[in-house]
Amino acid sequence: MNSTNLALIELGxxxxxxxxxxxxxxxxxxxxxxxxxxxxLCFGNGGFIQLGDISEFSxxxxxxxxxxxxxxxxxxxxxxELVTGLxxxxxxxxxxxxxxxxxxxxxxxxxxxxxxxAFVLAGVTYISSSGIIAKVLDDLGxxxxxxxxxxxxxxxFEDLAMAVYLPILTAILAGVSLxxxxxxxxxxxxLVTVVLVLVLRYGRYVSLVLDSPDRETLLLxxxxxxxxxxxxxxxxxxxxxxxxxxxxxxxxxxxxxxxxRVLEPLRDLFAAIFFVFFGLNTDPTAIPPVLGWAILLAVxxxxxxxxxxxxxARQHGIAVMGRARAGTxxxxxxxxxxVIAGLGVASGQVDSKLAAIASAYVMITAVLGPVAAxxxxxxxxxxxxxxxxxxxxxxxxxxxxx
Numbered sequence: 223m224n225s226t227n228l229a230l231i232e233l234g235x236x237x238x239x240x241x242x243x244x245x246x247x248x249x250x251x252x253x254x255x256x257x258x259x260x261x262x263l264c265f266g267n268g269g270f271i272q273l274g275d276i277s278e279f280s281x282x283x284x285x286x287x288x289x290x291x292x293x294x295x296x297x298x299x300x301x302x303e304l305v306t307g308l309x310x311x312x313x314x315x316x317x318x319x320x321x322x323x324x325x326x327x328x329x330x331x332x333x334x335x336x337x338x339x340a341f342v343l344a345g346v347t348y349i350s351s352s353g354i355i356a357k358v359l360d361d362l363g364x365x366x367x368x369x370x371x372x373x374x375x376x377x378x379f380e381d382l383a384m385a386v387y388l389p390i391l392t393a394i395l396a397g398v399s400l401x402x403x404x405x406x407x408x409x410x411x412x413l414v415t416v417v418l419v420l421v422l423r424y425g426r427y428v429s430l431v432l433d434s435p436d437r438e439t440l441l442l443x444x445x446x447x448x449x450x451x452x453x454x455x456x457x458x459x460x461x462x463x464x465x466x467x468x469x470x471x472x473x474x475x476x477x478x479x480x481x482x483r484v485l486e487p488l489r490d491l492f493a494a495i496f497f498v499f500f501g502l503n504t505d506p507t508a509i510p511p512v513l514g515w516a517i518l519l520a521v522x523x524x525x526x527x528x529x530x531x532x533x534x535a536r537q538h539g540i541a542v543m544g545r546a547r548a549g550t551x552x553x554x555x556x557x558x559x560x561v562i563a564g565l566g567v568a569s570g571q572v573d574s575k576l577a578a579i580a581s582a583y584v585m586i587t588a589v590l591g592p593v594a595a596x597x598x599x600x601x602x603x604x605x606x607x608x609x610x611x612x613x614x615x616x617x618x619x620x621x622x623x624x
Contacts, residue, residue, distance in 0.1 A: 233279070240498065243261055244494075255361075255497050255588065255592045256589040258494055261498060263502075283499070284495055287492035287494070287497075288463055288493075289462055290466070290485060291357060292352055293466040294481075294482060294486065295374070295470060296466065296472075297481055300471065300474055312379075313534075313537065314537065321529060321530055322526050325523050326340070326343035326346055326347030326348065326519065327343060329343060329515065329518075329579075330344070335576055338395070339572045342566035343563075346555070349555065350376075350527065350553070350554060350555060352380075352381060352463050354554040355591070362596065369544040372531075372534050372540070372548055373548050373552060376534060384464075391565060394571075395566065395571050428469070428473060429474050432447060432481070433476070441485070444484065445488070447469060497588075505581070511578065516583040517586060523553075524594070528546075530552060531549030531550070532545040542602070546599075546602050550591070553587055553591035554591025555583065556588055560581070563576055563580035563581070
């Protein structure tokens with residue numbers, strides 16, 4: 223059997239398995255993300271069965287999945303809403319940075335990974351997974367909730383912080399001079415600033431260029447523009463996710479509505495591949511030696527993310543239930559964390575133990591985040607009813623909590 227035939231069989235098996243896992247998740251009323259991750263873990267490197275002929279396709283497809291997730295997330299909001307959210311969430315963004323980067327840095331120093339290891343692991347624990355969070359918010363029908371713009375503004379703050387962090391990290395790992403590192407940071411910040419200004423002033427023209435009455439033409443224009451922008455952003459040391467999100471922000475009106483309808487099935491397919499691919503590339507045999515540290519780190523940083531979302535939502539006048547939803551939505555880590563750890567280990571400047579810790583940590587939070595986001599509402603209602611001595615009520619009957 224040649225490699226093409228084998229790849230087709232493996233892809234067919236993966237897609238069918240995704241459908242089965244999605245069905246199981248729907249049966250339990252859960253997001254399918256944890257099932258996709260665990261499925262990938264079982265059949266990747268060190269798993270029960272190793273799939274070897276679809277790695278190149280899966281890698282590219284997973285990148286497209288992240289781009290589409292963030293593009294559709296951007297379609298939900300306008301440029302003015304983004305800028306307003308960033309201005310109102312500066313304090314929350316700084317709190318997020320301090321609370322969630324510190325545990326990673328401290329653990330790295332405790333394990334003797336050195337200052338560079340501390341800088342790397344701080345980035346791993348700081349950045350939430352925009353891809354996973356976007357999928358969870360959509361699955362749970364929370365895109366229209368009052369706390370969701372606050373969550374998104376924190377995510378955008380984090381992604382923009384990555385525009386500063388990644389060039390600095392790359393410079394440190396490569397031994398580049400301070401001047402070279404500052405130059406890379408200046409390029410990243412300049413690009414993001416220019417794009418934001420263009421989106422605010424000329425976003426309507428982007429919609430006009432991309433709009434089309436024909437669904438096929440609209441799909442091709444949207445997908446081509448998203449991949450083009452994401453690729454250019456990534457080449458300039460800015461997150462591809464940031465580029466895709468900003469493109470989505472630039473699209474407005476009826477074009478945004480039609481774009482969402484056309485892209486949703488494609489997003490769901492490629493996003494599922496992204497989560498499975500992450501599991502496929504995690505070696506389960508490397509996890510047990512560092513599992514205890516990873517669990518400790520996951521618990522601590524889940525609490526710090528919960529505190530971040532809670533504080534940010536409270537500052538905007540959101541009630542208790544919305545604060546809890548905002549906090550749990552931020553727990554998951556994913557694509558960025560793995561990229562950061564991979565850069566550190568590949569450079570040879572960081573002990574390979576860090577990669578195992580990061581993999582286990584991301585896997586735990588990627589599963590814990592969607593589960594926590596799902597159970598937080600019934601849990602909060604149960605706690606409230608126990609305190610008041612009244613039976614828990616169904617959603618929509620407790621307006622004081624929403």
